[in-house]
Amino acid sequence: MLSSKEIIEMIKYVDGSTVDEVHYEHDGFVVKVKNQNPGEQQEAKAQVPTVVAERGQEDLTPTPETEQQETTETHTVKAPMVGMFYSSPSPDDPAFIQVGDTVKEETVVCCLEAMKMFNDVQADVNGEITDILVENGDLVEFGQPLFTVKPA
Template sequence: MFKIHELREIIRLIDKSNIHTFELEHEGSKITLKKQSPEKILTTVSPQPVQPTFSQEHATAIAQTEADIQQQHEQNSKPNKSEVENKNFHQIKSPMVGTFYKAPSPDSDPFVRVGDKINENTVVCIVEAMKLFNEIEAEVKGEIMEVLVEDGQLVEYGQPLFLVKVD
């Protein structure tokens, strides 16, 4: 099975290359990457029948959200007004593709709100990828100026999540 950091590195390398289609089989797992245009990569992971790497539920979820992810990528590739106006702020970006959650559970308070002071180790959100909940730390000291995504929204690798006025 491929690890998430391996998949991210493969996608990054293919994205920067002139390759339009890439297939890799390794230890019973198969990954196929196809570029739709110079800015987009379509990722398909096909488990082998003998040694499945993903559950049927996960494969169905990937198929259902693929169009949503592509649509969000198109929307996020356009600079949004607040980003243009706030070029002096630090952006906390998503380290992976997944689902953004502002709180540890639906009935809990958000990790951070606009106006909150944060430091390098402050957990600002969770990004869920492949049923793993990854706590995202601020990595800077400052004040949250804007939350750029909605709770439960699918996010791309490198997508800005927060704007921070750095101290």
């Protein structure tokens, strides 16, 4: 099965390229990434490729409401997949991070649960957590902002 990081890389590869579609299948899990504008130059508001995970037939394309502009002052950690947001590894454990915590690229900041599988989400940047944008137990969409980080 692909990790969330590998799925993101697949999306980045297809987005704005001349590739029409990428199809991945393993043990009954299917991911299709379709380029909505193959071969065209990206514009400022280019469309994002559509991703379909066939077990749940969920459309993982971010909507305009879930997209947030990043500034040079902060980095936004976004959901790499659709899933249930958990701020700690288990209900009895403390949260992975708090506002004000210093994180490194590989620091686990939360986990997302989808289809009974728990996937760790990493900060992907060195810095300080400035805001937590979702609540424990919230259902998040692909590309939804989860945290803001002031890069170090």
